[in-house]
Amino acid sequence: MSQRGFTLVELLVVIAILSILMGLVTAGAQTARRRGAVTKAKATIAALETAIAMYQGDMGDYPESENANLVAALSEEPDDPDWMGPYMEFKEDELEAGELLDPWGSPYVYLSSNGGSPKHRQHSYDVYSFGPNGQDDDGTQDDIVNW
Helix, strand or coil, rough: CCCCCCCCCHHCCCCCCCCHHHHHHHHHHHHHHHHHHHHHHHHHHHHHHHHHHHHEEEEEEEECCCCCHHHHHHCCCCCCCCCCCCCCCCHHHHHECEEEECCCCEEEEEEECCCCCCCCCCEEEEEEEECHHHHHHHHCCEEECCC
C-alpha cells in the first residue's frame, strides 16, 4: 500500500515560494503607498496655492504666517466685506489643533511676506511639507515645496 502526501522538502519549497511572493507584494505596496502620500502632499500644496491666490486677490495681501493662521484665513469668515471665501474647506481628520497636517502627520509650513520671512519666494509665501522623513531638509531631498 502506497501512502499519499507531501514530503517535507515539497512543503518547504512551497513555503519558500509563498514567502518570496509575499515579500514582493509587500515591497510593492509600500512603494505605492509612499508615492500616493507624496502625490497627495503635492496636490494639497497646489490647492493651497490656488486658495491663497484667491484670498490675496480679494484681500490685497497674503494670510499671516503660520499654518493655523492660513487655515483660519482660508476657511473662517472674518468681519471684512472683501472676504469672498471660504477659499478652501478642510476635513476634520486633516487638522490637528487648527493646523493642516501632511500625509505623514506633520503640519505644513507656511511663511508669508505678511508676518514672516519666506526664504524662497520673498515677495509672496513659502508653503511646504517636510516629507516622509519629517525633517527640514531646506527644500531638498524628500521635502515637498511650492518653489
